[in-house]
Amino acid sequence: MPKDEYQSRDFRVVGTRPIRPDGIDKVTGKARYGADISAPGMLWGAILRSPHAHARIKGIDTSKARAMKGVKAVITRADFTHQPEDADMADILDNCMAGDKARYDGHAVAAVAATSKSIARAALAAIEVDYEVLPHVTDVDEAMKPSAPVVETGRQQENVPEGYSENVTGRSQYGHGDPESGFEKADLIVERSFKTAATHQGYIEPHACLATLGSDGQGDLWVCTQGHYMVRNVCAGVLGLDAGQLRVTASEIGGGFGGKTHVWMEPTALMLARKSGKPVKLVMSRDEVFRATGPTASSSVDVKIGMTKDGTITGATASYRLQAGAYPGGIAFLSAMCGFAPYDLENVRTEGFEVMTNRPKAAAYRAPGAPMGAYPVESVIDELCQKLDLDPLETRLKNAAREGTKSSYGPTYPAIGLEATLNAAKSHPHWSAPLGPNQGRGVACGFWFNFGGDTCVSLMVNPDGTVSLSEGNPDIGGSRASMTMMAAEELGVPLDQVRTIIADTASLGQNEVTDGSRVTFAVGLATIKAARHAIQIMKERAAMTWGIDPEAVDWRDGAAHPAGPNAGKFPPMTIKEIAAIASNTGGPIAGHHEVNAEGAGVSFATHMVDTEVDPETGAVKVLRYTVFQDAGKAVHPDYVEGQFQGGAAQGIGWAINEEYIYGDDGRLQNAGFLDYRIPVASDLPMIEPVILEIPNPGHPYGVRGVGETSIVPPLAAIANSVSRAAGVRLTSLPMSPPKVLAALKAE
Amino acid sequence: MRFETPTSVDQAVALLAADPEARLLAGGTDLLVRLRAGNIAPSTIIDIKRIAEMTVISQEDGGWRIGAAVPSAEMNEHAALKADWPGVVESADLIGSTQIQGRATLAGNLCNASPAADSVPAMVAAGATARIAGPDGTRDVAVEDIPTGVGKTSLGKGELVTSIHLPPKPARSGDAYLRFIPRTEMDIAVVGCGIYVTLDDQGKISDARVALGAVAPTVILSQSCADTLIGTAGDDAALDALAAAASAEAKPIDDKRGTIAFRKDVAGVLAKRAARIALARARGDS
Amino acid sequence: MSQIHITTTINGDETEYLCEADETLLDVLRDHLDMTGSKEGCGTGDCGACSVVVDGRLVCSCLMLAAEAEGRAIETIEGMGQGDQLHPLQQKFLEHAALQCGICTPGILVAAKNLLERNPNPSEEEVRYWLAGNLCRCTGYDKIIRAVMDTAADMRGAA
Known part of the structure; x- marks a missing residue:
């Protein structure tokens, strides 16, 4: 697919702010989320979870539970008789239902289906598990030591150097040039170590699904997920079903942020449904969401950057160690790719270590790996600016990546928007606003790749000329609105003549998960192409009607127009007129497009934040926040702004208060919204979004993804702000009051 | 489990x-949080x-x-109560969200016996008493004598707190x-x-009465703190x-909410800040 | 287990149901009465997604037993609009794009309506503190606060 898709044009619909099509259902309570659906004869499922961080399962006695009235199925790992050959599938199965051992506090060990929630709960209590508790490790640095308890042996890749525990499953390296020679040219080198805590996506809707599965292998699954095709493929792989026999329908989704790009319990629901012969509804409690679905990784990072007095970065290295939870995999490689991506560097090297621990399997969280990639780098750049008395925005501009820059992770950039965000920041009134006592202003940049991937869209022209658009990606941030807008734009019809739905897995071809900020780009591209396909057919139908060559027909304003030598010879045929006679001109009209979308445009942001630190308590108050980000083209600016604001808010939580807290016993101590402290309304100021539009050359309208980049800069922006306000460099997240006060007192 | 709705104190007792x-x-x-977590399984x-x-x-x-x-x-909507005992009312107003405040009670906050209960230090500072009804009749007990440990109270079998009493507010207080x-x-x-x-x-x-919360298993009513104030004009020293x-x-203890060092530091900071507000109120400055 | 018979009023309609003693009002609304507009985000009163109004008081329906509802008047998100007429807050939430995933939206609307009935002219700070028990993870609250403030201004103008 060509990467020079972009063509400048005047938009009619794109760039406006219509009311979203799924809005009324959502403000009236009618929208149906994962737990909002029931089925006749439905049972309630429930999962028993390990209270131990690491324990061998010597036996499970389910006899008492089975004997209880109202209990219709009790399952353990022994009931999953299909053993997947694929290692990833085998890991997912083991994570959904523990095999020989429980690998973390909250690991599922058994499940029941019963006629009521309370019977299901009582049945769980009647299951007896014989555990042999094993030594555990939850800290990433501890887990890397050769003496650490090993979560699973035999999973280390060959790229891991000697001297590390088997918990270290992989190591990746990126960069170019020679940092050591670069450091020699520096006037100042700052080298520091940083830590970030594991944080949860914190979506308000717990995981939920409703499953049926017959002995013939035919099943249906209703589920809240960011990717129902992924759920289908994984469930089929784990259970040994034919993917085509399992139809998965995505419910409305109550937030995901990456946490719903994985399968945590759906095979369990299907297995309970098969064993009981009834539909089974399985809904996680909040406690289960925290203990048994993936937060993002915690990290431990060393960064070294050399800079000249005029602000040129001469050399840079970073070593990222991220704990991946109880299974191989991980996202340290993404940290290692993203950390220096905003800069044009001669000498840069990064490495990333993927480390297993006795924690839940780490999951994607909005630009996975990038926030902990950027935080240490942007912190050290800020410290260099402070010590060299340099302007932090000018210094970033001086080193900024631009078109033609070879990125720190390999590729050479096409047109990108980093400089535009920095220049917008520089000229914004926020930058020159006065600060009071105990206040500081921080800035930081961030990068995210943005994804493309497998995408299918079908666009049906109905007999009355209205349009039904089917896409296969759950709408997590207003994508039905943006698809409807792009289809209406391309077809030249009013917005209200298009309705977009999320089709089930039996209705479209494979679609990649809603992740990587891919949907507005990739599904948008497929929507535009599907519309063009339909337009081509409608032009042919008009040409046939007129008896002219289809090449001599133009499409504009929702109608076919005779063009060239035939211009003006016939009155235009509207989509409505063409649709009305479709049956007589060749049959129903539909466009479709199937693609592995390439050409996603990378995106950059600069964030600016003012904080005030209470010198007596260490409490941090966020006073003012401004986001500058390149959207490529903002299809629906309200929802672009919403992504900027939401990402910033999550970053604020990550920076100041959110963290997974484990006790010495390896148990999670704060598995609830009371002590896992996400920002509440009174914690935040208004968050001002500034949209820059530097078109992505790889999309017909110039669209880039916007959803994830906004969480990348906040960690460092706030750390820089707090460090300047407090007069002491903070190097560990979250910057909770006890930590800030201790740092102040240590000064 | 049974659900009972007595309409008199005697029935409840x-x-x-x-x-x-x-x-x-x-x-x-x-109660409902503990029910849901499976921490308790009451019969009634x-x-x-x-x-x-x-x-x-x-x-x-x-x-x-x-x-x-x-x-x-x-309580928060009761202007006269708030005018007399703003500290007590504000402490109750800090318990959880708006939604929680629509349900949570002073007596419940007290009898839940959490060391961190917001209203308890305020009630203790105010010299509040709890009226207790039981099989042997009623008695009045100082609020600070109700909690005896984390989750434990001095209430006997069949006893319940029926009300909290805040004393008349003296002039210049x-x-x-x-x-x-x-x-x-x-x-x-x-x-x-x-x-x-x-x-x-x-x-x-x-x-002066100074009460500290969340820094010991039960609320601390500190005479040594009060002594630093009595006889002074509440100056900076x-x-x-x-x-x-x-x-x-x-x-205090180290736990997921704070460290020993932090809690000790902040106890002092809050005492000073709260004293300034109480003094301003006593002087009629606010 | 003997069930408890409750007669109550929900969104103006007299409603009867049977419940277990340990079932919450939210359980009954969602599982027995098929009123799934109130959401369960936590079950511990920390997220506000299950917010309803009972006898004029904003509460979390996950922290109220269904058996407590006897003789009370309950308002839920399902009763917020009148027929096909949206409440001004609902309309403003759409116009301001004050929702993304929408799971917190019913609870926030119920809470905001209760605020504006008590305080037609709240400050931004008052709105933020009133809604502090309603978690939203998508929006950063910015557009939500603006929508509530704008609704209040409109409703004052119309009054």
Whole structure:
């Protein structure tokens, strides 16, 4: 697919702010989320979870539970008789239902289906598990030591150097040039170590699904997920079903942020449904969401950057160690790719270590790996600016990546928007606003790749000329609105003549998960192409009607127009007129497009934040926040702004208060919204979004993804702000009051 | 599990006395969380909100009697109560969200016996008493004598708190409560401090009560803290002495909400800040 | 287990149901009465997604037993609009794009309506503190606060 898709044009619909099509259902309570659906004869499922961080399962006695009235199925790992050959599938199965051992506090060990929630709960209590508790490790640095308890042996890749525990499953390296020679040219080198805590996506809707599965292998699954095709493929792989026999329908989704790009319990629901012969509804409690679905990784990072007095970065290295939870995999490689991506560097090297621990399997969280990639780098750049008395925005501009820059992770950039965000920041009134006592202003940049991937869209022209658009990606941030807008734009019809739905897995071809900020780009591209396909057919139908060559027909304003030598010879045929006679001109009209979308445009942001630190308590108050980000083209600016604001808010939580807290016993101590402290309304100021539009050359309208980049800069922006306000460099997240006060007192 | 709705204190006492596994339900904001977590499995839940006398705020001998089933939101809407005891009302107003305040009660906050209960240090500073009804009749007990440990109270079998009494507020007196939480709302107190002062006609502090929360298994009513204030004009030196005394009195633990060092430091900071507010109120400055 | 018979009023309609003693009002609304507009985000009163109004008081329906509802008047998100007429807050939430995933939206609307009935002219700070018990993870609250403030201004103008 060509990467020079972009063509400048005047938009009619794109760039406006219509009311979203799924809005009324959502403000009236009618929208149906994962737990909002029931089925006749439905049972309630429930999962028993390990209270131990690491324990061998010597036996499970389910006899008492089975004997209880109202209990219709009790399952353990022994009931999953299909053993997947694929290692990833085998890991997912083991994570959904523990095999020989429980690998973390909250690991599922058994499940029941019963006629009521309370019977299901009582049945769980009647299951007896014989555990042999094993030594555990939850800290990433501890887990890397050769003496650490090993979560699973035999999973280390060959790229891991000697001297590390088997918990270290992989190591990746990126960069170019020679940092050591670069450091020699520096006037100042700052080298520091940083830590970030594991944080949860914190979506308000717990995981939920409703499953049926017959002995013939035919099943249906209703589920809240960011990717129902992924759920289908994984469930089929784990259970040994034919993917085509399992139809998965995505419910409305109550937030995901990456946490719903994985399968945590759906095979369990299907297995309970098969064993009981009834539909089974399985809904996680909040406690289960925290203990048994993936937060993002915690990290431990060393960064070294050399800079000249005029602000040129001469050399840079970073070593990222991220704990991946109880299974191989991980996202340290993404940290290692993203950390220096905003800069044009001669000498840069990064490495990333993927480390297993006795924690839940780490999951994607909005630009996975990038926030902990950027935080240490942007912190050290800020410290260099402070010590060299340099302007932090000018210094970033001086080193900024631009078109033609070879990125720190390999590729050479096409047109990108980093400089535009920095220049917008520089000229914004926020930058020159006065600060009071105990206040500081921080800035930081961030990068995210943005994804493309497998995408299918079908666009049906109905007999009355209205349009039904089917896409296969759950709408997590207003994508039905943006698809409807792009289809209406391309077809030249009013917005209200298009309705977009999320089709089930039996209705479209494979679609990649809603992740990587891919949907507005990739599904948008497929929507535009599907519309063009339909337009081509409608032009042919008009040409046939007129008896002219289809090449001599133009499409504009929702109608076919005779063009060239035939211009003006016939009155235009509207989509409505063409649709009305479709049956007589060749049959129903539909466009479709199937693609592995390439050409996603990378995106950059600069964030600016003012904080005030209470010198007596260490409490941090966020006073003012401004986001500058390149959207490529903002299809629906309200929802672009919403992504900027939401990402910033999550970053604020990550920076100041959110963290997974484990006790010495390896148990999670704060598995609830009371002590896992996400920002509440009174914690935040208004968050001002500034949209820059530097078109992505790889999309017909110039669209880039916007959803994830906004969480990348906040960690460092706030750390820089707090460090300047407090007069002491903070190097560990979250910057909770006890930590800030201790740092102040240590000064 | 049974659900009972007595309409008189006597009925409630009888139900409670008859069933040692019964639990009282006032606002339910702690009880239902524990029920759901499976921490408790009571045989009977006794809802006290249908007992008329327990649902009202009334003036009594110049002071205030607050029924055990009165939600904190109702206290916050009671202008006269708030004018007399703003610290107590504000402490109740800090318990959880707006939604929680629509249900949570002073008596429930007290009898839940959490070391971090927001309203307890404020009530103790105010010199509040709890009226207890039981099989042997009623008795009045100082609020600080109710909690005896984490989750434990001095209530006997069949006894329940029916109301909280706040004494008449003397002239030139004021109270205040401050707590520290990591966010601006929705957290459990990491440290809490309730302070009450009375000034003599020269503006000197003639009486003071200082109560610290979340820094020991039960609320600390600190005489040493009070002594730093009594006889002074509440000047900076006195407040610094108060802060030092509060930090010294605090006997906290390290946990997921704060460290020992942090809690001791912040106990002093809050004592000083709360004292300033109480003093301003006593002087009629606010 | 013997069930408890409750007669109550929900959104103006007299409603009867049977419940277990340990079932919450939210359980009954969602599982027995098929009123799934109130959401369960936590079950512990920390997220506000289950917010309803009982006798004029904003509460979390997950922290109220269903058996407590006897004789009370309950308002839920399902009763917020009148027929096909949206409440002004609902309309403003759409116009301001004050929702993304929408799971917190019913609870926030119920809470905001209760605020404006008590305080027609709230400050931004008052709105933020009133809604502090309603977690939203998508929006950063910015557009939500603006929508509530704008609704209040409109409703004052219309009054």
